[in-house]
Amino acid sequence: MYPLGILDTNLLFLHPSGSVRIKTEIVVIDNCTSQHIIIGNYYLNIYGIDINNHKDRYFTTGENKRQKFSFSNIPKQISIIYSVKNTYKEESVANQLAEAHINPSLSPKMRHDHLDVLYTYKNALLSDNEPLHTIKGNEVDITLNIDRPYPQVLRRPTYTANPRAREASEKHIQELIQLGVPRKVSHDEEFEVTTPIIISWNNDKSRMVGDFRALNTYTIADRYPIPRIQETLTQLSKDKYIKSMDALKGFHRNVFDAQNLEIIYYYHSIWYL
Numbered sequence: 001m002y003p004l005g006i007l008d009t010n011l012l013f014l015h016p017s018g019s020v021r022i023k024t025e026i027v028v029i030d031n032c033t034s035q036h037i038i039i040g041n042y043y044l045n046i047y048g049i050d051i052n053n054h055k056d057r058y059f060t061t062g063e064n065k066r067q068k069f070s071f072s073n074i075p076k077q078i079s080i081i082y083s084v085k086n087t088y089k090e091e092s093v094a095n096q097l098a099e100a101h102i103n104p105s106l107s108p109k110m111r112h113d114h115l116d117v118l119y120t121y122k123n124a125l126l127s128d129n130e131p132l133h134t135i136k137g138n139e140v141d142i143t144l145n146i147d148r149p150y151p152q153v154l155r156r157p158t159y160t161a162n163p164r165a166r167e168a169s170e171k172h173i174q175e176l177i178q179l180g181v182p183r184k185v186s187h188d189e190e191f192e193v194t195t196p197i198i199i200s201w202n203n204d205k206s207r208m209v210g211d212f213r214a215l216n217t218y219t220i221a222d223r224y225p226i227p228r229i230q231e232t233l234t235q236l237s238k239d240k241y242i243k244s245m246d247a248l249k250g251f252h253r254n255v256f257d258a259q260n261l262e263i264i265y266y267y268h269s270i271w272y273l
Helices: 041-047 087-096 108-120 163-178 213-217 229-236
Strands: 003-013 020-029 050-053 057-060 135-140 197-202 205-210 254-256
Touching (some): 163 205
Parallel strands (some): 135 254
Antiparallel strands (some): 050 057, 197 205
16 A cells, blocks of 8 residues: 545535634555544544544534534545645656646646656666666667688777767766766686777767677677568558657667677677676
């Protein structure tokens, strides 16, 4: 069980000198129902409120204990109140999407539905324990069409980089290390295939890519190539709606087969795998 949100409401008790209105906050808990309401002694003593939970629920107020007031019948299925402050969902989503912003012009219902979807599929979002999700069960297998000893072209040295490109590459490497993608290669590890990295620029923004051209020359092509543009358009021609998303940065993290780790190895000022 976990809290879903808080309802701001008022409890109204009839009183001979005027109704008693108590402002309350009711915590809504998932998979949990409550049959009782607890009121502090401060209100009970001042207004003489006596709540009885016998066969029929009622309450009395003031000195007249014979005049009984029944509680309003509340249906078992309460319609969703979209003004509920979904504090638990808000905090949960905000912690995982610290850099994201929800459109403030959304209606309360739209915001509630949006948070509900994000919370339901929160396992698909990033977390501190796993900052970049991994696609498991579909390990990448790279098969070379040559045997050892491998040609020298597969052991590529690092490219000469200017200070600007080197600074950008250091930044990209550190970012990937924080995401848990590469690891540093120890001094006792030896590899026969190495790949240099390249820093490309577009609109004054840097992008780090691996130069796998030599490796691709000696790699057996995948049996399932990327579909042609015309094939994709043909499949989409039957759809009524097309939704696209342009993200600032995105990753698809696949796991390489253990026997391929010696192939995916690239050069930098420090070597990484």
